[in-house]
Amino acid sequence: MKQIKDLSQGTNHTAIDLDNLEKLMQYSLLHPVNKKEIEGKVFLKDAIKSTGSEISFNSLAPKSEQPYFHIHRKNEETYIILKGFGLFQVDDKCFDIKEGSVIRVAPDGIRGIRNSSDETMTYIVIQSKENSLQEYSTGDGTRVPFESKWKE
Amino acid sequence: MKQIKDLSQGTNHTAIDLDNLEKLMQYSLLHPVNKKEIEGKVFLKDAIKSTGSEISFNSLAPKSEQPYFHIHRKNEETYIILKGFGLFQVDDKCFDIKEGSVIRVAPDGIRGIRNSSDETMTYIVIQSKENSLQEYSTGDGTRVPFESKWKE
Numbered sequence: 001m002k003q004i005k006d007l008s009q010g011t012n013h014t015a016i017d018l019d020n021l022e023k024l025m026q027y028s029l030l031h032p033v034n035k036k037e038i039e040g041k042v043f044l045k046d047a048i049k050s051t052g053s054e055i056s057f058n059s060l061a062p063k064s065e066q067p068y069f070h071i072h073r074k075n076e077e078t079y080i081i082l083k084g085f086g087l088f089q090v091d092d093k094c095f096d097i098k099e100g101s102v103i104r105v106a107p108d109g110i111r112g113i114r115n116s117s118d119e120t121m122t123y124i125v126i127q128s129k130e131n132s133l134q135e136y137s138t139g140d141g142t143r144v145p146f147e148s149k150w151k152e
Numbered sequence: 153m154k155q156i157k158d159l160s161q162g163t164n165h166t167a168i169d170l171d172n173l174e175k176l177m178q179y180s181l182l183h184p185v186n187k188k189e190i191e192g193k194v195f196l197k198d199a200i201k202s203t204g205s206e207i208s209f210n211s212l213a214p215k216s217e218q219p220y221f222h223i224h225r226k227n228e229e230t231y232i233i234l235k236g237f238g239l240f241q242v243d244d245k246c247f248d249i250k251e252g253s254v255i256r257v258a259p260d261g262i263r264g265i266r267n268s269s270d271e272t273m274t275y276i277v278i279q280s281k282e283n284s285l286q287e288y289s290t291g292d293g294t295r296v297p298f299e300s301k302w303k304e
Contacts, residue, residue: 007253012261013242018252021234032290045288048256052228052280053205054288055254069298074287076204080276082173082234087302090165094301100170101159102207104200109164110298124232124276127292128204132284135226136197136206138184140279146221146262149246150239 002026004047014049018042021082024059024122040120054127060084062121065114072107075127079103079113084121087114106130154178156199166200173234176211176274192272206279212236217266224259227279231255231265236273239266258282 002023007015018024027042040059044050054075060066062084069089079088085098090109097103097113105111107130115121154175159167170176179194192211196202206227212218221241231240237250242261249255249265257263259282267273 007249007255008240008242008245008247010242010245010261012258013245013256013263015240015247015249015253015255017250018254020251043289044254045285048230048254050228050230050256050285050288051283052285053230053278054285054292055230055232055278065300065302068295069300070293070295072292073294075285075292076202078200078202078205078207080207088160088167089301090160090162092301093160093162093165095160095167097159097167098169099172101167102170102196102200103159103167104165104202106164109162110296111165112298112300114300114302116302126205126207126278126280127285127288128278128280129284129286131203132281133197133202133204133206133227133279134281136202136279137195140206140224140227141222142225143220143222144262146264148217148221148264148266149241149244150217150266150268 001028016047018057021122024057025120052128056125058123058125060115060121062115062118066112069110069112071110074129075107076130077105078126080124082122082124084115084117084119086116086121153180168199170209173274176209177272204280208277210275210277212267212273214267214270214272218264221262221264223262226281227259228282229257230278232276234274234276236267236269236271238268238273
């Protein structure tokens with residue numbers, strides 16, 4: 001099973017390296033409840049010490065689907081499709097997805113995903129607590145004068 | 153200026169299509185404060201009606217850098233590098249990044265990013281409120297029996 005590599009850490013950051021994204025299928029996850037191995041899936045919260053979101057990288061083999069539909073309790077989920085094409089279903093609505101599709105699903109949405117393509121589908125899922133965001137866009141950031149090390 | 157395409161919406165979801173990710177440079181953003189156009193950047197909160205995170209797609213031209221360092225007030229930021237390689241700096245620590253690098257930065261971290269490669273660097277940034285996450289990994293989800301439309 002592929003291991004996440006540490007890249008850098010400090011008081012205000014933690015960075016890791018997942019390696020090239022076509023190698024995502026080498027990661028796998030032991031499901032904490034049913035103890036089954038899920039291939040091509042890696043959660044990042046523990047590795048990068050997240051406190052505001054749980055980000056995962058996921059993959060689906062060609063012509064395959066997530067074998068179950070699911071809902072959430074507190075978290076909104078956002079899916080970002082990086083590679084492949086297929087179908088996404090929320091409740092009774094099913095629609096085409098492909099590279100560049102982004103799907104937000106509220107906790108109550110019953111969701112499923114299928115890879116219809118002949119290549120591995122790769123996608124990112126972001127979980128964050130529904131209604132937790134206060135500042136957004138450029139509104140939360142402040143530019144500060146600072147010297148970059150790469151100019152040294 | 154490229155426009156985001158709507159893909160699907162319903163009570164529990166909003167989905168959009170950004171188009172293939174190599175076309176990201178066609179998006180641009182008018183900065184709400186200084187009114188300058190920022191090329192290759194698109195925020196998604198309004199388009200997908202997010203309530204827990206602000207996700208943006210970003211790009212940097214070959215051999216270029218974000219022209220300023222910045223901090224945040226309430227939000228943790230996570231950077232996911234999709235293409236290209238370069239340098240990331242948080243406070244006084246500067247380190248190499250490339251496809252597959254993931255960097256979490258706390259609000260107080262003074263951050264900057266540089267693309268050292270000869271291709272456009274593409275990366276995702278996720279803003280979410282620091283310490284807002286309660287459930288994570290598979291802990292927030294519940295599988296539910298449901299019929300997929302793609303089996304019809």
